[in-house]
Amino acid sequence: QKEVEQNSGPLSVPEGAIASLNCTYSDRGSQSFFWYRQYSGKSPELIMSIYSNGDKEDGRFTAQLNKASQYVSLLIRDSQPSDSATYLCAVDAGGTSYGKLTFGQGTILTVHP
Amino acid sequence: TAGITQAPTSQILAAGRSMTLRCTQDMRHNAMYWYRQDLGLGLRLIHYSNTAGTTGKGEVPDGYSVSRANTDDFPLTLASAVPSQTSVYFCAGNREFQETQYFGPGTRLLVL
Numbered sequence: 001q002k003e004v005e006q007n008s009g010p011l012s013v014p015e016g017a018i019a020s021l022n023c024t025y026s027d028r029g030s031q032s033f034f035w036y037r038q039y040s041g042k043s044p045e046l047i048m049s050i051y052s053n054g055d056k057e058d059g060r061f062t063a064q065l066n067k068a069s070q071y072v073s074l075l076i077r078d079s080q081p082s083d084s085a086t087y088l089c090a091v092d093a094g095g096t097s098y099g100k101l102t103f104g105q106g107t108i109l110t111v112h113p
Numbered sequence: 114t115a116g117i118t119q120a121p122t123s124q125i126l127a128a129g130r131s132m133t134l135r136c137t138q139d140m141r142h143n144a145m146y147w148y149r150q151d152l153g154l155g156l157r158l159i160h161y162s163n164t165a166g167t168t169g170k171g172e173v174p175d176g177y178s179v180s181r182a183n184t185d186d187f188p189l190t191l192a193s194a195v196p197s198q199t200s201v202y203f204c205a206g207n208r209e210f211q212e213t214q215y216f217g218p219g220t221r222l223l224v225l
Contacts, residue, residue, distance in 0.1 A: 004155075034213075043203055043216040044156070088155060100146075100171065101214065103156040 004091050006104035015113050019076040023089030023104055026070070032092035033065055033072045034101065037085045044088055048074060079111040116140060117217035119204050125223045126194050134189040134202055134220050142206030145187040146171075146214065147179060149200040156203065162187055194224045 003026040013019045021035075032051050036044035048063040050056045050072065056063045062075040072091075076083055089104040120135045138145065143164050148156040148171075158171030162181040176198060178190045187206075191198055204217040 043219050045216070046213045049213065090156075100158055100161060101156075102158075102172075103148075105153055105155040 004089055004102050004104040006087075006089050006107045008105075008107070010108035010110060012110045012112060013079050015079060015081060015111055017079050017111075019079045019083065019109055019111070021074040021076075021087050021089075021107050021109065023072045023074075023091075024070055025072070025089075025091045025093075025102075027091070027093040028067075028070060030067075030070075030091045030093045033063070034090040034092075035061075035063060035072075035074045036088040036090060036103075038088060038106070039085045076109075079109075081111050081113055084110050117142075117204055117206055117215060119202075119217040119220050121220060122218070123221040123223075125225065126191075128195055128224055129193055132191050132194060132222075134191075134204075134222070136187045136189065136204030136217060137185055138187075138204075138206050138217075139185065140206060140215065141184065141208065142215070143184070143208055145181070145204065145206040147177070147187070147189045148203045148205065149173065149198075150203060150219075151200050159189065159202075194222075196224045198222065199224045 005024050007022045035048040037047050038044045050063040050065045060077045064073045086106040086108050088106045090101040117138045146161045147159040150156045157173050160179040162168045165184045202220045205214040207214045
């Protein structure tokens, strides 16, 4: 059973703070990692993808991957109320599961003014 | 470009009835996917298709069937609906495996 676990939340941060979202995965052979944002009643949209160890930055978002620890995180700097959403971690385990994503249960983030 | 469209937007269905959820794309995605999303469980893969003419089972395929007669359409059929199939259903697609998956707007299904 391939599992993806996210910090349970909900997470509440003040506007301007750094929001930290965490995700662990069980399959050590996992190849690709994604963070999706989902607003209430809407479909998921990709905000970050990461494939190799280290940090990847895109604007206010930074994804961090540590394959040895089987851990991927998303940092949101200067959080805004518009960042309030559910954040979904998704993992492509590769191998026979190549191309098929396993999602975590999601973390609800609220950024309060 | 419409992207990925799904129909209907929402539906109430009596248990035991059959229903087909439609998914159409104009993004030339080779691979397409059906997920269900339930509170606290995240998104779970039901069925997928690598390319037209082929389909495969995901994590929760029981009670569902799919077909992929052409590149653009990927319908999901519930042959005899049960209340546990109450969920939000998302269709998604990407050009090739490992590429970003793009999601349709979803179908909310209530089975009574």
